[in-house]
Amino acid sequence: xxxxxxxxxxxxxxxxxxxxxxxxxxxxxxxxxxxxxxxxxxxxxxxxxxxxxxxxxxxxxxxxxxxxxxxxxxxxxxxxxxxxxxxxxxxxxxxxxxxxxxxxxxxxxxxxxxxxxxxxxxxxxxxxxxxxxxxxxxxxxxxxxxxxxxxxxxxxxxxxxxxxxxxxxxxxxxxxxxxxxxxxxxxxxxxxxxxx
Amino acid sequence: xxxxxxxxxxxxxxxxxxxxxxxxxxxxxxxxxxxxxxxxxxxxxxxxxxxxxxxxxxxxxxxxxxxxxxxxxxxxxxxxxxxxxxxxxxxxxxxxxxxxxxxxxxxxxxxxxxxxxxxxxxxxxxxxxxxxxxxxxxxxxxxxxxxxxxxxxxxxxxxxxxxxxxxxxxxxxxxxxxxxxxxxxxxxxxxxxxxx
DNA sequence: CGCGACGTTGATTTGCCTCAACGATTGTGG
DNA sequence: CCACAATCGTTGAGGCAAATCAACGTCGCG
Numbered sequence: 001x002x003x004x005x006x007x008x009x010x011x012x013x014x015x016x017x018x019x020x021x022x023x024x025x026x027x028x029x030x031x032x033x034x035x036x037x038x039x040x041x042x043x044x045x046x047x048x049x050x051x052x053x054x055x056x057x058x059x060x061x062x063x064x065x066x067x068x069x070x071x072x073x074x075x076x077x078x079x080x081x082x083x084x085x086x087x088x089x090x091x092x093x094x095x096x097x098x099x100x101x102x103x104x105x106x107x108x109x110x111x112x113x114x115x116x117x118x119x120x121x122x123x124x125x126x127x128x129x130x131x132x133x134x135x136x137x138x139x140x141x142x143x144x145x146x147x148x149x150x151x152x153x154x155x156x157x158x159x160x161x162x163x164x165x166x167x168x169x170x171x172x173x174x175x176x177x178x179x180x181x182x183x184x185x186x187x188x189x190x191x192x193x194x195x196x
Numbered sequence: 197x198x199x200x201x202x203x204x205x206x207x208x209x210x211x212x213x214x215x216x217x218x219x220x221x222x223x224x225x226x227x228x229x230x231x232x233x234x235x236x237x238x239x240x241x242x243x244x245x246x247x248x249x250x251x252x253x254x255x256x257x258x259x260x261x262x263x264x265x266x267x268x269x270x271x272x273x274x275x276x277x278x279x280x281x282x283x284x285x286x287x288x289x290x291x292x293x294x295x296x297x298x299x300x301x302x303x304x305x306x307x308x309x310x311x312x313x314x315x316x317x318x319x320x321x322x323x324x325x326x327x328x329x330x331x332x333x334x335x336x337x338x339x340x341x342x343x344x345x346x347x348x349x350x351x352x353x354x355x356x357x358x359x360x361x362x363x364x365x366x367x368x369x370x371x372x373x374x375x376x377x378x379x380x381x382x383x384x385x386x387x388x389x390x391x392x
Numbered sequence: 393c394g395c396g397a398c399g400t401t402g403a404t405t406t407g408c409c410t411c412a413a414c415g416a417t418t419g420t421g422g
Numbered sequence: 423c424c425a426c427a428a429t430c431g432t433t434g435a436g437g438c439a440a441a442t443c444a445a446c447g448t449c450g451c452g
Contacts, residue, residue, distance in 0.1 A: 062339050070343050072335065085332045117321075124320035125313075131327040136281045138331065139268060142338045143258050146374040147266050150408070170431065178342040183408055185432050346440070366399065379440055381400050 003031060006078055007052050007106055014126045021120050028112040032105045040081075041097040047086035049107045053077050056103025057167055061175065062095050071176040074100075076164055080130065101167070145178055151187055153177040199227060202274055203248050203302055210322045217316050224308040228301045236277075237293040243282035245303045249273050252299025253363055257371065258291050267372040270296075272360055276326065297363070341374055347383055349373040 004026055011017065017025065029052075034040070041047050043063060051058075058081050060072045072095065075081040086093035090110065108116070117123050144153050154177055158165050165173065174184040200222055207213065213221065225248075230236070237243050239259060247254075254277050256268045268291065271277040282289035286306065304312070313319050340349050353373055354361050361369065370380040 062343060064343055068343075070339065072339065084328060085335070088328055088332075121317060121320070124317070124324050128320050128324035128327060131324060131331055132280060132284055135327055135331045135334065136284075138334050138338060139281070142334060142341065143266065143268065145338065145341055147258060147260055147264075169429090171429090180409055181431075182410085182433085186408095189432080365397090367397090376441060377399075378401085378442085382440095385400080 003054055003104070003106070004029075006054055010052070010078060011126060014129050015122045017120070017122075024119060025116065025123075028116050029106040029108055030112075032107055034099050034103050034105065036099055036102050038099045038103075039096065040099065041083060041086075041093055041095070043094060043096055044092050045086075046090055047083040047093050047097075048109050050080055050082040050087060050113065052080050052106040052108070054104040054106060056099060056105070057101040057164075058097060058099050058103060059172065060095055060097050069096075069175055070178070071172060074161075074164060074168065074172075074176065076167070100172070150177065150179045150183065151191070154179075154184065154187060155191075199250055199300070199302070200225075202250055206248070206274060207322060210325050211318045213316070213318075220315060221312065221319075224312050225302040225304055226308075228303055230295050230299050230301065232295055232298050234295045234299075235292065236295065237279060237282075237289055237291070239290060239292055240288050241282075242286055243279040243289050243293075244305050246276055246278040246283060246309065248276050248302040248304070250300040250302060252295060252301070253297040253360075254293060254295050254299060255368065256291055256293050265292075265371055266374070267368060270357075270360060270364065270368075270372065272363070296368070346373065346375045346379065347387070350375075350380065350383060351387075 007029075008022065011025070034056075040049070040051065040058070053075055055077050058075045060075070060081060060083070061069045062072060063069050073081075081097060083093045083095055083097065085091070086095075087110065117127075144156065148156070154173070157173065157177055168176075170184055170188075171181045174181040177184075179187075203225075204218065207221070230252075236245070236247065236254070249271055251273050254271045256271070256277060256279070257265045258268060259265050269277075277293060279289045279291055279293065281287070282291075283306065313323075340352065344352070350369070350373055353369065364372075366380055366384075367377045370377040373380075375383075
């Protein structure tokens with residue numbers, strides 16, 4: 001079980017690679033271990049990576065002028081994390097990316113991604129399918145955030161991400177579903193009471 | 197100025213096509229004119245198109261059990277519209293797509309898209325970049341919907357879409373920015389008063 | 393002409409936030 | 423290993439943004 005097995009599986013579900021192609025792909029990735037609570041990206045910086053998570057847990061969030069944070073997404077082993085806007089246009093980022101656990105990453109920087117797409121154009125398809133899935137997920141999430149109540153958003157979050165939820169604090173979940181931590185606490189109390 | 201010029205321009209900003217490739221591309225598209233207030237897709241149907249809008253205005257929306265509608269997106273000439281989830285997985289849709297004006301479309305159905313990607317793999321890149329842009333837009337929109345007030349969302353909608361906004365009714369805009377039509381009206385009055 | 397969407401306005405309600413305070417747990421440096 | 427700080431979850435009081443409900447005028451369209 002070496003560090004590329006997870007990412008190779010992920011790629012293999014979309015496109016087939018020869019042995020040499022796989023080696024080239026691996027050579028373009030940088031392996032990195034980071035401690036929990038490390039900033040991978042801060043507002044104002046240019047995001048120079050798309051990171052595949054081999055192990056760990058990461059959050060992406062915005063921070064408004066008065067310091068309030070809203071979580072855009074969580075990512076765990078098997079998924080990718082980046083600020084697409086900043087990465088693709090090489091412009092300053094509006095968000096932060098932070099590890100929530102000790103993590104192990106495979107990083108693809110801008111030059112490496114360009115070279116990868118150039119040398120193995122089939123990766124265009126891989127990234128297209130990845131983006132398509134992300135877009136579908138975000139559409140669903142947007143709809144939930146405007147059409148559902150806070151309690152519906154919370155219970156469907158627990159339903160949809162049963163393995164992720166236990167790894168997060170209540171505060172992080174609250175910032176993701178769009179309520180204050182205090183209100184989430186009150187909701188939980190209410191839901192518990194109702195079950196007895 | 198024939199019906200393919202807009203779509204050819206859109207494609208040309210991402211990938212270069214030979215004359216034969218362009219002809220093949222055109223042959224896979226179906227041209228269709230539809231009257232205003234036509235349903236292109238209803239909840240429960242399988243979406244079998246990605247539509248490029250040559251002329252017109254279209255909205256995509258969800259409809260909950262009690263009949264309340266929330267607009268996911270608007271699309272006008274030069275952009276694409278589809279239910280990606282339903283189209284890509286060929287599963288029943290959760291949304292509706294409706295023309296708001298008489299429109300002229302170029303439709304790519306599932307088989308045609310598959311064939312297009314098969315015969316001209318460079319289109320993988322085109323669709324990847326299209327998806328990337330949509331994802332970035334939706335991320336920004338999601339952030340606005342949770343972090344900004346209704347008035348901020350309204351004014352930035354007017355700012356961002358100066359050509360689109362005048363073509364929509366207040367009710368449609370309200371359903372897009374996530375407020376009730378009544379409240380939008382009150383906001384507008386308040387904003388007007390403040391200017392005097 | 394008359395019907396149905398649309399925009400407006402007011403009265404009332406409510407979902408969720410803010411602020412403040414407090415234990416419990418976790419982490420950290422001496 | 424202990425003391426202290428920091429973070430986290432909880433609870434209560436009070437407030438506000440926005441929803442809901444109801445009523446009414448206007449306009450475009452069949």
